[in-house]
Amino acid sequence: GCSSKEANKNNGEAAAGDEPLRKVSVMLDWYPNAVHSGLYAAIEQGYFAEQGLQIEVQMPADTNDPLRLVAAGKVDLALSYQMQVLMARAEGIPVQSLAALVRHPLNYLLVPTGSGIQSPKDLEGKTVGYPSIPTNEAIIQAIVTADGGDFSKVTMTDVGWDLIPALATGQVDALIGGYINHERILLEKEGHETLAINPVDYGVPDFYELVLAASEEGVGNDLDVYKKFWQAMIKGQQYVAEHPQEGLGILLAHEKSESPLDEEIEEKSLEILLPLMDAGERPFGYQDPASWQEAAQWLLDHGVIQQAVPSDEAFVNLVE
Amino acid sequence: MTFSAPIQSLVQQLGIIAKEREIERYRRDWAVAVKLEQVSFTYGEKSEDTAVLRDMNMHVPRGEFVSLLGKSGTGKSTVFKLIAGLIQPSNGQVLVEGEPCEAGRVGYMPQKDLLLPWRTVLGNAMLACELSGGDRKLAKSRALEWMARIGLEGCADAYPHELSGGMRQRAAFLRTMMTDKDVLLLDEPFGALDALTKREMHLWLLSFWEQMQRTVLFITHDLEEAVLLSDRVFVLQANGAGQPQQLRIDLPRPRKPELVHTIQMLDYRKRLERMIYAQHD
Amino acid sequence: MTFSAPIQSLVQQLGIIAKEREIERYRRDWAVAVKLEQVSFTYGEKSEDTAVLRDMNMHVPRGEFVSLLGKSGTGKSTVFKLIAGLIQPSNGQVLVEGEPCEAGRVGYMPQKDLLLPWRTVLGNAMLACELSGGDRKLAKSRALEWMARIGLEGCADAYPHELSGGMRQRAAFLRTMMTDKDVLLLDEPFGALDALTKREMHLWLLSFWEQMQRTVLFITHDLEEAVLLSDRVFVLQANGAGQPQQLRIDLPRPRKPELVHTIQMLDYRKRLERMIYAQHD
Amino acid sequence: MRSMIKHWLHIYGYAAAFAALIVALWEACVRLDFVPSFIIPAPSQIAVAIWIDRHPLFAVHLPVTLGEVLLGLGLSVGGGVLLAILMHLYRPVERMLYPLVIVSQTIPIIAISPVFILWFGYTVWSKVAVTILIAFFPVVVNTYDGLRQGDKEYGELLRTMGASRLQLLTKVQIPMALPSFFSGLKLAVVFSVIGATIGEWLGASAGLGYFSRRMSSSLRADELFAAVVLLSLLGMLLFGWVSLLERRMLRRTNIQRRGRSK
Amino acid sequence: MRSMIKHWLHIYGYAAAFAALIVALWEACVRLDFVPSFIIPAPSQIAVAIWIDRHPLFAVHLPVTLGEVLLGLGLSVGGGVLLAILMHLYRPVERMLYPLVIVSQTIPIIAISPVFILWFGYTVWSKVAVTILIAFFPVVVNTYDGLRQGDKEYGELLRTMGASRLQLLTKVQIPMALPSFFSGLKLAVVFSVIGATIGEWLGASAGLGYFSRRMSSSLRADELFAAVVLLSLLGMLLFGWVSLLERRMLRRTNIQRRGRSK
Ligand SMILES: Nc1ncnc2c1ncn2[C@@H]1O[C@H](COP(=O)(O)OP(=O)(O)OP(=O)(O)O)[C@@H](O)[C@H]1O
C-alpha cells in the first residue's frame, strides 16, 4: 500500500507506531484453527501494523452469524463460504466476497473404510448424515445422480452439530459436511479410518471453501482498507507457506494460554490446507469470475436458491 | 350587598337556626359510633334464602361498651367483618361515626388470632405502630408495659408457635389494643382463658375503657362476662333476621369482679338466657 | 424330665401363683388408661429452669371422664401432646394402656381446630376412617347422623373457611369422635360455643361416653362444665411441677344440665376455684 | 354474549393494545432500517412467511414438535414428581440424587449430545431426552420444596390419627404441595418447548426446531422467525392452559390461594 | 471435632459412597469400552485433564465465567423480583408483560444470537444478557406465585389496621412469598451457570463455556469434560449456598417450613 505511506508522510516526524491504527474487526468462520494460521502469523509478525491496521478477531456463535453480522455492519470482515455468500445474496443480504482463502472444497463425503461404499451410487439404501446446512443435501443429490444412482433411495439425516459421533457410533453410514482437514483427521485419530470422496469428481463445481466477505456498504467505503488488510494477509500466508512449523507455532502459542490446540491435528490439517490455499500464478486470494458463475448456476440448478444471483456482483477482487 | 338593619338581623337569625340544626344533627350522628341500617349480607352468590343477615338494624352509642351474644353461626363475626369494612353489605348501609365503613377505621380483633408467624409477640404488637408510622420507642415501651399486665412478661421475643393457646389470644388482644382507634371490635377475645386470667383481663380492659372512653363491641359466649363488662347487650336472632334484641345493663360502675356472685348478676343472666333460648325453642 | 409327684405339684402351685401375680399386675395396669410417671418436658434446648413440666405424675383410670384445669400456659396442652405421642418426655415415662405412648394410639383433638382446608366438613370427618381403612359407607352415614346431632346439618359439603368459629370447632370435635380409639383427648373442645350449643354438646358427649365407656381426658376453662362432665378433675400446678391436685366429683350419673343450678355444683365450683387460685396468690 | 365480549375486552384490552403497540413499533424499526430485516424481520414479513409456509409449518413440523413436547413434558412431570416424592420420603435418596440432578442441569448440551445420539440415535427419544433434561428440574425442585413446606401441624394431627408415612404424603403433603408444584409445572411447560427445539438441533428430519435451524443456515430470517413465532405461541398456549388448570385445582381445593387479597 | 466428622459422615456417608460407586462404574464402563472415550472420557482422564489444564481452567476461564454468573444472577434476581412485584401490584402490567416473558423463554437462542451481538457486542454484557434470559424466568414465576399464594386472612387483618398496598406487600406478602421465592432462586442459580456457558458460545474469548465449546469442536473430550466438571461444581456450590441461606432465612422467619414432619 501506497496510501499507508502517504499517511506516514502526513504525520511528519511521528513514528509509525504512535499513529493511531485503523481498527479492523474480523469474524472467523469458526474457532481458530490451522486455516487461520496465516491471519495469526500476519498479526504476530506485525504485517497489519505495517499497513496501519489493528486487527480484532472475533468468533461466531454459529457458522451463519458471520455473514449476518458483517452485513449488519457489526464487524468489518467475515470469513464465510462461497455458497453461503451466494445464498445470502439470494436472500437480499448485501454481502460481497473479497478473496478466496481456500480455493477448493474441504467438504468431502466421508465413509468408513470397509463399509462397501466406494462411490456415491453405493449410497442407495444408506443413511447420510449432514449438518443442517441445505447445500449438503444438494451435493449428495448431485453426486449420487451423477454417479448413476437414485437419490430418492438415500436417506438424509440432519445430525446437527454432532458430525463425528454420528459416524463413529454408526448412527449414519456416511457423512457430508465434515472437512477433510478436521473431521476426517479427528475420526482417524479415534481409530475410524474413512474414505473421502471429493464431490468435484462427480460434477459438483470446484467451489471455494472459505472466502473473506464484507458488506456492500463496507466495500463502497473502505475498499482501500480492505486492500491493505489483504496485503498483510498475503504476507502472512506466504510466511506460513514458507515456514509451516513457525506459522503454526504462532497460532498454537496464541491459543495456548486459553484453549490449547492439539498440535498433531493442526499440523496435519495445515499440511492438507496449504496446497488448497495456493492460487498458483495468481496472487493469494484471487477469485475467478468463472468459479462464481459456476457456483451460482449450480445452486440455482439444484434448487438451493430460488432466484438467479448475478455472479459478478457477488464478489470484488482485492488483488488481480 | 347591603340590607336594611331589620332584614339583616332576620337573615342572621335564620342562619343561626340553620347552623344549630346542623350541629344538632351532627350531635345525633356523633352520638352513634356504629350504625347498621337495614343491612343484608349473603356469602358467595347464593340466593336470598341463605342470607346470613337480613334487614338488620343496630345502633351502638358512642363510648358505650356493647356485647353481642347469639348462638354459634348466627352471624356475629359477620357483623364485625362488615363494620371493619372487610366485606360490603349486599343491601343497606353500615356507618362508622357517620361515614360508610372502610377498612382501617376501627380496631378489629378477629376470632382467629392470626398472629404473623414470622414475627415475635413484640413484633406483632408493634404492627399497628409500624403501619401508622407512629413513634416506635413509645409504642415499644407501651407494648412491654401492657404485656406485663396481661401476663405475657418475658414473651416479647417468643414466636407465636411457642405460645399456648391462651397466650396467643392475649398476644392478639394486645396487638388490637395497640391500634389507636376510637372503635374496638373484639371477637371472643378471652374465649381460651381460664377464669383467673380472664378476670385479670377484664379488670385491665375495663380500666382501659374507662380511661379512654372508646366504643367497644364485644362478642362473647360467657353471659357473666357480658353482664360484667357491658352497658348494653345485643342478642342476635337465630336466622340472622331483623332487629337484634337489646338489654341495658344498669349496674353502677366501676364494676368489681365480685359482682358475679350477686343476685343482680343472676337476674341479668337469667334474662339473657331467656332471650337466647327463646329463639330456639 | 420327670419328677416325683409331690415336687411336681409344688412346681405346679408355684407356677399358678406366678401366673396369678402376673394377672394381678395386668389388671392393675389395665385399670390405668393413661399413666404419667415422673415426667419432665422442656421445649427446645433450653435449660432445666424453663421446663414446662417437672416430675409430673398422673394416673387416669380406665373408663373415667377426667378434666384437666389450670391457668393458661401451665402445660395442659403439652400433657396432651405427650400422651398423643407427638413429643417425647425428656425424663420419666408416659404409658397409654401400659405401653409407652406412640402416635396413633389415642384420639386427639388439638386446641386449634386444624381442619384440612381442602376437605369439606364431611371429608374431614371421614379422615379417620380413610386412614384406618374402615367401612366408608358406614362411616359416612354415622358422620352425617352425628353432624345432625351437633347442629352441623347441611354443612357436610361446606369447606372449613365457610364456617363460623363455633362450627369449625364442632367439625373438629366430630372428626375426633370419628376415631375409634379407647382414649380420647379433648383440648378445649367447646371453648368457642354459646351456652345453648354447649349444653347440647355436653348431652351428646355424655351419652356417647356412657354408651361406649371410653376414657376421656378433657381440658377446659369452664368450671361448671368440668364438674358437670367429670368423674375426676386434675388441677395443674402453675409452674408445671409435681403432682397435679385432684378432686373427685361424686355426683350420680346420668347427670342433667339442671345440675348447674344446684348447691352441689356451687360447692364443687368453689372448691375448684380455691384450688386454682391458691396456687397463684 | 355482548357483555362477555366487553368483559374480555376489559380484562385483555390493555394487553392487546400493548401487544399491538409492540408489533407496530417493531414493524417501524425494521421498515426504518434500525434493525436489518435479515436479523429480525418485520412482523408483516413473518406473517407472510407463516402464510406461505403454512402447509409445512402446521401440517408437518408443528405436530412433530408438539408430540415431542407433550411426551417430554409428561415424562418430566411424572418422573420429576416421583423423584421429588422419593427424595422427600427417603433422606438418603435426596442426598444421593439431588447433587446428580443439579449436575444434569449444569452440563452444557454440547457435552452430552453425543451420548444422547449414542443411546437414542435419531429417534424421537433423543429429542424427548433433551426435553426431559431441560424440563424436569423445575418440577423436582418445586415439588420437593412444596412437600417439605406443608404446615407441620396438619401432619402431626394425622400422625395422632395413626397415619402411615404414605398416608401423610397423600392426605396432607401432596395437597399442600400443589401450589408450589404448579409453579414448577408452569416453568416445565415453557421449558419443554425450548427443550424439544434444542433436541431437534441434535439431529432430526422434522419439527419446528429442525425447520428453524435449516432456515437459519439458509439465512432465511422470515421463515426462521415464522417457526419461532409458532414456538412462542405453543409455549404461551401451554402455559395458559396450565395456569387455568392451576386456578381450577387450587380453587377447588382451597389451598392458600383463595383469591388475591385486594 | 471427632464427633463433628462422625456427624458429617453419617449425613453424607451414603451420598459419598454413592458418588464413589458412580464414578467407579463410569470408569469401568469407559475402560471396558462400553462407551467410547471420545464421547465420555473416564473420570481419571478428566482428572488428568483438569490437572494439565489447571492454569487456563482456574486462572483464565473460571474467573470469567464466575463473574458472568454472579452478575447475571444478581440482575436476574433483582429484575425478576421487581417484575413479579409489579405484576402482583398492577394487574395490567401482568397482562401486558407476562406473555412477553413467556415468549422470551421459547425463542431459540440461534434465532436471536445475532441480536445479542448487535446490541451488546463481545462485551461481558452479551453473556450476562443470555444468563438473565435463562435465569430470570423461574424467579419471576415463583416469586409472583408466592406473592399471590399468601394466606388471604393475614392480608385482611392488616387492611383492618389501615395498611396500604405497599405495606401489605412488605409486611405480609413478601414474607409469605419467601419459600416460593427461594425455590425460584435455587433454579435460577443453577440456570445462571448454564446461561453463562451458552452466553459464551455467542462469542467470547474466555470462560468455561468458550473453552468447552472449543474443546468439543476439536473432539477433545477430556478437556471438554474437565470444563463441564468445573461448571457442575460451580452449580452445586451455588445451589448449596442458596439452600443454606434458605434454611436460615426460613427458620428465622418461621414461615411454614418449621422442619420436616417426620
Ligand atoms: N366465608 C364464608 N363463606 C360462606 N359462608 C360463611 C362464610 N363465613 C361464615 N359463613 C356462614 O355464615 C354464618 C355466620 O357466620 P359467623 O362467623 O358470622 O357466625 P358467628 O355468629 O360468629 O358464630 P360463632 O359464634 O360460631 O363464631 C355461618 O352459618 C357460616 O356458615
Ligand SMILES: Nc1ncnc2c1ncn2[C@@H]1O[C@H](COP(=O)(O)OP(=O)(O)OP(=O)(O)O)[C@@H](O)[C@H]1O
Ligand atoms: N413449641 C413451643 N416451643 C416453646 N415453648 C412452648 C411451645 N409450646 C408451648 N410452649 C410453652 O409451654 C408452656 C405451656 O404451653 P401449653 O400450650 O401446654 O399451655 P396450656 O396449659 O395449654 O395453656 P392454654 O390454656 O393457654 O392453652 C407455655 O408457657 C408456652 O409458652
Ligand SMILES: [Mg+2]
Ligand atoms: Mg364468630
Ligand SMILES: [Mg+2]
Ligand atoms: Mg392449651
